[in-house]
Amino acid sequence: MTAGKNNQHIPIEDLSAYADGETLTSEQRSTIEQHLAHCADCREELAAQQTISALLADLPEPEVPRSFRLTPADVGTNPAPASDPVEIQPWIVRNQSRFRWAGLAAAVLLVMVITADLFSTTGSDDSATEFTTMQESADIEAPAEEERADEPSIMSTDEDAAMDAAEEAAPDAELESAAPEEEEDLPVAEEAPESPEEPTDQPAVELAPDDDAATDDADHPVAGTAEDDAMPGIQPVDETDGGLSLLQWSGIGLALLTAVLLVAGFVLPRVWPGSSQSPR
Amino acid sequence: MSETEHDRYQQLIASARGGDLEAFNQIVDDFQTLIYRICVRILGDASLAEDAAQDTFIKAYGALEQYQGGSLKSWLARIATNRCYDMIRAQRRRPAASLDAQPVETQPEWTVEPVSEHPDSFASRSQLSEYLERALQQLSHDQRTAVALFDIHGYSYDEITDITGASLGTVKSRISRGRLRLRDVLQSDEQARELYERAWRQSDSKT
Numbered sequence: 001m002t003a004g005k006n007n008q009h010i011p012i013e014d015l016s017a018y019a020d021g022e023t024l025t026s027e028q029r030s031t032i033e034q035h036l037a038h039c040a041d042c043r044e045e046l047a048a049q050q051t052i053s054a055l056l057a058d059l060p061e062p063e064v065p066r067s068f069r070l071t072p073a074d075v076g077t078n079p080a081p082a083s084d085p086v087e088i089q090p091w092i093v094r095n096q097s098r099f100r101w102a103g104l105a106a107a108v109l110l111v112m113v114i115t116a117d118l119f120s121t122t123g124s125d126d127s128a129t130e131f132t133t134m135q136e137s138a139d140i141e142a143p144a145e146e147e148r149a150d151e152p153s154i155m156s157t158d159e160d161a162a163m164d165a166a167e168e169a170a171p172d173a174e175l176e177s178a179a180p181e182e183e184e185d186l187p188v189a190e191e192a193p194e195s196p197e198e199p200t201d202q203p204a205v206e207l208a209p210d211d212d213a214a215t216d217d218a219d220h221p222v223a224g225t226a227e228d229d230a231m232p233g234i235q236p237v238d239e240t241d242g243g244l245s246l247l248q249w250s251g252i253g254l255a256l257l258t259a260v261l262l263v264a265g266f267v268l269p270r271v272w273p274g275s276s277q278s279p280r
Numbered sequence: 281m282s283e284t285e286h287d288r289y290q291q292l293i294a295s296a297r298g299g300d301l302e303a304f305n306q307i308v309d310d311f312q313t314l315i316y317r318i319c320v321r322i323l324g325d326a327s328l329a330e331d332a333a334q335d336t337f338i339k340a341y342g343a344l345e346q347y348q349g350g351s352l353k354s355w356l357a358r359i360a361t362n363r364c365y366d367m368i369r370a371q372r373r374r375p376a377a378s379l380d381a382q383p384v385e386t387q388p389e390w391t392v393e394p395v396s397e398h399p400d401s402f403a404s405r406s407q408l409s410e411y412l413e414r415a416l417q418q419l420s421h422d423q424r425t426a427v428a429l430f431d432i433h434g435y436s437y438d439e440i441t442d443i444t445g446a447s448l449g450t451v452k453s454r455i456s457r458g459r460l461r462l463r464d465v466l467q468s469d470e471q472a473r474e475l476y477e478r479a480w481r482q483s484d485s486k487t
Contacts, residue, residue: 012456012457012460013449013452013453013456014452015456016452016455016456016459017437017452017456020430020437020455022436022437022452045460047480048459048460048463048480049456049459049460051463051476051479051480052431052459052462052463053430053431053459054479055408055409055412055476055479056412056427056428056431056432056462057431057432058405058409059409059412059413059432060406060409061317061432062316062317062320062326063313064312064313064316064333065316065326065330066330067308067309067312068308068312068315068316068333068334068336068337069305069308069309069312070301070304070305070308070337070338070341072301074334074338074341075301075338075341075342
């Protein structure tokens, strides 16, 4: 740090500090000056420091290419932040693509279920044993399907008999895959179930007698009870011939789920107050 | 910075903390040239420097609560320097985009010095400036930053320790050795050496 004695050169750091008039005690300063008086090398080094310094100070400097003033967008604040919509809107918009994909997946499953059901109805009606098996498994899994209670069916058909093993597997798989989607489904559930409900009320009631007539030979011939209790109750529908197969109930649930997800994915983000078209 | 100027900035910062963007933009108006130039010197690239300068002010606005009331000029320079170093590190990780994409030192319109001296002296001066610009690019980032902050932007040694986080001894060493290296680079080119020695004699005769 200190400049050396007369015969020692001054460290370059001290020379530059001296040239710059920086951070040296008056004692250091006078030592340097004494040394410089008779050391040409150090004088030259000092002159080099001063020359470069002066040249640098003379360098032409660029002008700013534009103003760097901040806009409200730069700092991410709106002049009047509205708390409520800001909180809800991004949730819908943020999950828009998830809803879309989930909705499309549910739609694909729905088509598969409908196809499976069509095959089962056009198949033979006489395989009563398989029907029984199916019916039992449906009863076992019945509590899991909560929507059953209040949702009548579009796809009510006359009988469920020809259900083969492959088709039986379908509703199970589909129930499992539908389960996680239900979680996403919950927060928007209020505004969604519009379309599928109303048109299904009448067919379910009207079709009931036909079902009974067509399937006299089935396990549960208590058609009258089923008809009478169809409106208020749930269990009779399950247990009678007029009831729907697990596959069909799955189809109904899936149709509702599809509708909810598609609405949440495609319609809501667009009509949400103040929301922008594109997510994020 | 004079007392009244300091007070004025404290008031502007107080308003900006309260969400007054216009108050902050008055600070931007005052410092944007300095900050942009610091970024140009560290990065050596005009368009990167533009990004760095803009980022600096955005970051400064977001960090107003952390401003302790010291030198605003040093505080902004510290943010700018850190931002530039981040960009340099990012460039090193992605060597595809080169740092010298837009060399700033070759833009002739900067040479706006008054031609009061002999025309010959002016010509050689601007020529020497070009050599010096190129020589600056040969310094390490740390040396160039320290030298530029002191010789070009007028910060003191203490302020540079504050800005770069280096010790005083390190700052002194970077400045002195950076200048020595500049001289050596200039002297390694015959024409530059001649121009430098002419300037050297001039500065020698002045002192």
